[in-house]
């Protein structure tokens with residue numbers, strides 16, 4: 254079968270042997286796989302400790318279960334149409350019994366394993382992490398598995414930190430692969446969304462997604478502070494330190510800062526002046542991916558037509574290197590999907 258892999262950090266597309274599903278695993282024939290910014294970061298060695306990798310790549314997909322390993326029939330059946338990936342981190346295995354698993358944070362489970370390698374024809378996956386999808390959700394919705402789920406997890410944390418529906422929240426990087434979901438999800442939850450991005454085309458797109466206001470990054474700090482006195486929460490999807498700085502600049506006092514984007518390590522650290530910290534008193538959290546329950550809830554929202562993936566680039570597996578270049582240069586809006594894995 255065809256598969257894209259990283260070998261010592263180099264992206265190769267090659268013929269691999271057909272995998273067999275292990276204990277509690279299902280084998281999924283991939284119909285479509287989304288291209289996430291994290292895949293690009295991994296392929297380019299942008300993150301400390303994740304350089305020159307040898308591994309599979311890709312972590313958001315939709316497919317059909319074609320075989321089951323021992324014990325998997327409790328969680329999936331042959332013929333199930335499923336979404337898989339769970340945002341990569343944690344979707345490969347979790348123990349289900351430790352303090353983190355039982356408190357709804359399986360990502361921190363000591364035994365947790367990620368999912369990497371959905372850019373291939375057949376992928377074996379921990380069957381417990383699969384979520385069945387209805388026919389009304391097309392194959393091009395594969396990016397819901399990471400982009401959508403990550404946005405959903407971040408928006409869901411707002412109310413946990415006392416930012417309730419009706420309040421003003423900023424989405425930084427609102428036209429991007431994750432941000433465009435966050436605008437739709439936060440709007441569906443009843444938040445008043447200020448979308449921040451760059452350029453007229455991207456800002457028009459943000460407004461079309463339901464944001465009550467779309468503002469250019471260069472003017473956002475001034476406009477938001479002047480007109481609203483700041484936002485209750487900033488959701489930062491931008492994978493750049495400039496986006497992080499802007500997230501802090503938009504917050505009102507005692508606001509909630511939710512980091513989601515993961516800038517390259519070479520961009521350095523978040524700087525926080527202690528006196529400003531004292532004055533502004535923000536709550537700062539990181540939100541990574543989501544759980545299998547979050548995925549089920551998001552699938553329900555998508556089935557109800559409240560959230561859609563905006564896919565503006567499609568291609569066969571052999572296009573993956575070109576798609577990475579286009580993603581790095583922000584050449585398309587929303588998300589890209591590989592919809593022919595065998596070519």
Ligand SMILES: [Zn+2]
Pocket residue numbers: 347348349350351352353354355359362363364
């Ligand atoms: Zn655990």
Ligand SMILES: [Zn+2]
Pocket residue numbers: 289290291292312340341399400
């Ligand atoms: Zn991802």
